[in-house]
Amino acid sequence: MAEIDWFPLTLSLRVALIATAFVVIIGVALGWLLARRRFFGRELLDAAVTLPLVLPPTVLGYYLLVLLGRKSPVGHAIEAITGQPLVFTWRGAVVAAGIGALPLVVKTSRTAIVAVDTNLENAARTLGESEWRVFWRVTMPLASRGIIAAAMLAFARALGDFGATLMVAGNIPGRTQTAAVAIFDAAQAGRDNYALVLVLILSAVTLTLVYATNKLTIDRR
Amino acid sequence: MTLSVKIKKALGSFDGGDSQSTGPVTGSLESQRSAYSEGFELDVEFEVPPGFAILFGASGSGKTTTLKSISGIVRPDAGCISIDGEVLFDSGQRIDLPIRRRGVGYVFQDLALFPHLTVQANVEFGMSERPHSDRRRRAEAMMDALRISHTARRRPGEISGGEAQRVALARALTCKPRVLLLDEPLSAIDEATKLGIISDLKSLNRELRLPILYVTHNREEAISLGERVIVYERGRVVARGEPIEVFGTPITTSVARLTGVENIFAGLVVGKSETGGTMTVEISDRSGVCLVDVPFGNEALDEHVTIAVPSGDILLATEEPRSTSLRNRLSGRISAIEDKVNRTVVSVHAGVIWNASVTRQAVKELGLSEGKEVWLAFKTHSCYLLDQTQ
Numbered sequence: 001m002a003e004i005d006w007f008p009l010t011l012s013l014r015v016a017l018i019a020t021a022f023v024v025i026i027g028v029a030l031g032w033l034l035a036r037r038r039f040f041g042r043e044l045l046d047a048a049v050t051l052p053l054v055l056p057p058t059v060l061g062y063y064l065l066v067l068l069g070r071k072s073p074v075g076h077a078i079e080a081i082t083g084q085p086l087v088f089t090w091r092g093a094v095v096a097a098g099i100g101a102l103p104l105v106v107k108t109s110r111t112a113i114v115a116v117d118t119n120l121e122n123a124a125r126t127l128g129e130s131e132w133r134v135f136w137r138v139t140m141p142l143a144s145r146g147i148i149a150a151a152m153l154a155f156a157r158a159l160g161d162f163g164a165t166l167m168v169a170g171n172i173p174g175r176t177q178t179a180a181v182a183i184f185d186a187a188q189a190g191r192d193n194y195a196l197v198l199v200l201i202l203s204a205v206t207l208t209l210v211y212a213t214n215k216l217t218i219d220r221r
Numbered sequence: 222m223t224l225s226v227k228i229k230k231a232l233g234s235f236d237g238g239d240s241q242s243t244g245p246v247t248g249s250l251e252s253q254r255s256a257y258s259e260g261f262e263l264d265v266e267f268e269v270p271p272g273f274a275i276l277f278g279a280s281g282s283g284k285t286t287t288l289k290s291i292s293g294i295v296r297p298d299a300g301c302i303s304i305d306g307e308v309l310f311d312s313g314q315r316i317d318l319p320i321r322r323r324g325v326g327y328v329f330q331d332l333a334l335f336p337h338l339t340v341q342a343n344v345e346f347g348m349s350e351r352p353h354s355d356r357r358r359r360a361e362a363m364m365d366a367l368r369i370s371h372t373a374r375r376r377p378g379e380i381s382g383g384e385a386q387r388v389a390l391a392r393a394l395t396c397k398p399r400v401l402l403l404d405e406p407l408s409a410i411d412e413a414t415k416l417g418i419i420s421d422l423k424s425l426n427r428e429l430r431l432p433i434l435y436v437t438h439n440r441e442e443a444i445s446l447g448e449r450v451i452v453y454e455r456g457r458v459v460a461r462g463e464p465i466e467v468f469g470t471p472i473t474t475s476v477a478r479l480t481g482v483e484n485i486f487a488g489l490v491v492g493k494s495e496t497g498g499t500m501t502v503e504i505s506d507r508s509g510v511c512l513v514d515v516p517f518g519n520e521a522l523d524e525h526v527t528i529a530v531p532s533g534d535i536l537l538a539t540e541e542p543r544s545t546s547l548r549n550r551l552s553g554r555i556s557a558i559e560d561k562v563n564r565t566v567v568s569v570h571a572g573v574i575w576n577a578s579v580t581r582q583a584v585k586e587l588g589l590s591e592g593k594e595v596w597l598a599f600k601t602h603s604c605y606l607l608d609q610t611q
Contacts, residue, residue, distance in 0.1 A: 122294050123333035125320035127347030127396050137346075141337045 004197065007174055008182035011090060012202075015165075015178060016158035019098035023158070024151045027105025031150075032135065034106065035113035046106075053103040057163020064096060064168045090176055093169035097158035104157055105150045108217075112146020113139060149213045156209040160202060224400045224432040227266040228290050228300035228310075232283060232456060263287065263297075263456040269400070269432040273422075275443040275464070276436045278453030284436045285330065287453075288402045291434070292327045293320040304399050304432075326398030330405050332389040334377035340364070340388050341373040347396035363391045367421065383414035387421075394425075401433045407442055412562055419445050419562075441562035444468060452476055468531065477529040477607055483566065483576035484530040485607070488513075490520050499548065499601055502526060504573060511572025514548040515604040527607040534603035535577035537567060538596040539587055547598040551575070555593045558584065571597055 033039075034046055052060055068075045068086045079085050086092050116139050124134045140147070162180040169176040171185060179198050186195035263283040267274075276284045289295035291302055293309065296317060302310040309318045309325075335343050344360040351359075364370045367387040372380045377388065386406055393401060407415045423446065426433060437443055443450055443464055450467040452460040460467050460476045468482070477485055491512070492501035499514045513528070520526055536542065542550060553571025564578045567589060575597055579589075589595070 117333070119329055119331060119333040120335060122292075122320065123327070123329060123335075124346065125294075126292055126323075126325060126327040127392065128321045129347070129349075130321060133349070137349075138335060 004194065005173075005182075008177050008179040009198065009201065011093075011177070012159055012179040015090060015093045015097055016155050019094045019101060019158040020151055020155045022094070023098045023101050023105050023154050024147070027102055027150065027154070028109045028147055030102075030106045031109030032113050032139070035110045036139075046110075049106045050103050052099050057100070057161075058167060060099060061096060061164040061167025064092075064099065064164060068092070068095065068168070087168055088170045088172070088176060090169065093161075093165045093176055093178055096164035096168040097161040100161045100164055101154035101157040104153045108150035108153060109143065109147050112143035112150070115146070116142045145216050149216045152209045152213045152216075156206045156213075160206060222271055222305050222399055222430075222432055224269040224291070224434070225301070225303045226268070226287070226291060228263065228287070228297040228302065230263045230283075230286060230290065230295070230297045232260055232263050232286060261456045265453070265456070265458050267451050267458060267461065269434055269449075271430040271432055272448040273426060273433050273435055273446045274449040274451060275447040276434055276451050276453060277438065277443050277467075279438060282453040283456040284453055285404055288327065288404055288434065288436060291323075291400070292325045292402060293318060293323050324397075324399040326393035326396060326401040328386075328389045328393050328401075328403045328406050330408070332377075332385055334385060334388055334392070336377050339374055339376055340369065340380065343377065343388055344391045344395055346392060359395055360391075363395050366425075367391045381414075382410050383418065386410060386418060390422075390425075394429075399431065401429075401431050403433065403435045405436055405438070407437070408439070412560070415442075415562055422446065439562075440468065441564070445563055477605075482529045483532040483578075484535075486528055486573060488526050488528055490522055490524050490526060493517065493522060502528060502604075504528065506573040508570060508574050509572045511551065513604060514601045515606060516601055518606055520606070529605045529607055530575075530599060530603055532566060532576045532578040533564075534599050535575060536598045537569075537577050537579055537583070537587065537589070538598065539593075541596050542598045545598065546600070548601045549597075549599050549604070551597045553595065553597060555589060555591050555595060558589060558591060567595075569595060569597055 030045070030049060034042060065087060066072060068078065070076065070079060070085050070087065075086060086095065120138050120142070121134050124138045129137065160180055161178075162184070165178055166181055166184075169178075171177055171181050173182075173185075177185065179202055183195050183198045183202075186192070186198070263286055265283070265287060276287065278284055286295055290297045290300075290310070297310065297312065299312040300310070301308065301312070304324070308314065308316050309323050310316060335346065338346070341360060341364070344364055345356050348356045348359065361370065361373075364373060367390060369380075369384055369387045369391065372384050372388070377385055380388070390403075390406070407418060410418070419442070435442075435446060447464040450460075450462065450464050451458055452467060454476075467476075486504035486506060488502040488504035490500055491503045494500070495517060498517045500517055500520065501512055502515050503510055503512055505511075515526075515528055536547065541552065551571040553569040553575070555567055556570045556574065557568040559566045559568070560581070561578075565581055565584050567577050567579055567584070569575045569577065577597060583589075587595075
């Protein structure tokens with residue numbers, strides 16, 4: 001066990017952190033939209049956002065490949081702007097992990113925002129505040145525990161993404177091989193000790209995060 | 222500055238009424254609780270010049286919906302709301318100013334203080350555009366005027382109900398509103414604190430001269446504050462005027478009940494004297510019967526009538542009040558004494574149960590207590606024959 005390869009683990013952490021940052025911004029915005037606005041197709045949007053939670057990861061990965069692949073207009077545009085493709089790079093892994101985590105952020109933040117008394121938001125409006133400032137000064141602080149919980153769940157989920165990441169980013173050791181994929185690889189190749197180390201580390205980190213999330217959302221209620 | 226309101230809004234089984242929950246600004250009402258299973262329409266028109274106007278009525282009569290319409294939280298189905306000619310809402314012209322542009326100060330029934338901010342931050346909340354020092358100075362002056370400076374660093378969860386009420390008031394006033402809306406601000410406060418806040422509200426009123434629309438179903442508050450009273454019943458204005466007119470001379474039974482005239486009795490005309498200008502009515506309640514003289518009217522002998530006698534018109538004496546012009550003199554025994562905000566209500570069993578309002582001083586001087594024998598006296602013209610419309 002002298003030569004443990006830490007690359008998959010550090011890649012996973014980097015991918016999960018960046019994915020969480022993106023997905024919290026998008027997810028909280030969607031959660032607010034679903035909690036506070038009435039519009040046509042609201043429940044349909046909610047259902048669509050929930051899909052990554054229930055679809056087979058391979059199906060999700062397939063969609064992403066088709067949508068973001070080098071031959072698709074979106075993939076083409078990304079390559080034109082950034083100079084490199086998204087698929088089969090670590091950035092692809094960020095997208096795959098982020099999409100998987102999105103439902104958790106939307107659901108959790110929607111619940112947290114619904115729990116904020118609309119009277120408080122209306123009071124802020126009567127005091128001259130715009131919708132944007134009402135969100136930052138009233139809604140967000142009062143929903144913050146739920147939103148922090150959402151971010152931690154998202155991070156835990158992104159850290160463990162396997163199927164979609166494998167489809168979109170591939171399994172290129174030293175480039176796109178995240179911890180979850182590396183465990184699969186090691187187990188297949190009979191490197192059981194290496195697999196076990198990664199498994200234990202991932203389990204410990206995830207357990208801590210989920211435990212902290214529960215503490216945040218259940219305590220002081 | 223004058224607030225003009227003319228609105229219509231269907232209040233169905235989803236009536237917002239006096240419920241705490243508020244629909245989102247987009248106008249959906251699905252989150253609002255039901256006040257009446259069968260709906261009715263709020264259809265009112267009134268003006269509020271500077272000073273206190275009391276919006277008076279039972280729960281679910283549309284008072285809170287009116288305030289929410291003025292502030293822009295609820296959108297009326299039709300109508301027009303303006304302050305000094307500046308239109309806030311007009312269904313015809315499709316004008317509907319957003320809440321933040323209306324300049325309407327609103328003290329919510331549940332106060333809606335921001336629980337995550339200190340009292341000082343709550344009071345400063347609406348002045349975020351102003352420079353920091355200016356904000357601080359104005360907040361401190363306002364907290365000083367409302368006597369809550371000592372709570373500045375605490376959070377709303379750590380102050381008393383009376384203090385919270387003053388914080389909500391200070392927060393609304395620092396934004397310099399053009400109109401102030403108060404939704405049952407004193408309903409959850411003990412009597413002593415209430416008197417203090419009422420006197421502060423009065424001095425604020427003298428200073429600011431804003432139109433202040435004050436919702437309550439408490440008669441004492443209405444009388445102590447009101448320059449004008451607007452009485453609501455199921456979405457309609459059923460009476461309006463100075464408190465003395467509205468509370469003193471009720472026209473219909475429903476208004477009498479709403480405005481809290483304590484003595485309302487069913488009776489039978491048993492005698493008429495056109496020359497004397499009086500009729501004798503036999504009234505009854507659960508505890509007995511009694512004869513009273515009322516003003517001469519068109520009612521026939523043996524006709525059923527309802528009469529109302531405001532409790533403030535009844536004189537209490539410890540001996541028979543002879544040689545007065547008072548036609549109605551009844552002797553009885555005190556059955557209960559109840560302290561209210563600005564008066565004491567003495568219940569006397571004299572045939573039926575009568576309620577008389579007196580001052581605390583009078584209770585002390587006459588040595589009134591339960592079981593004591595007393596005389597009641599009131600004028601013929603203190604007995605109002607009510608229309609039987611409701």
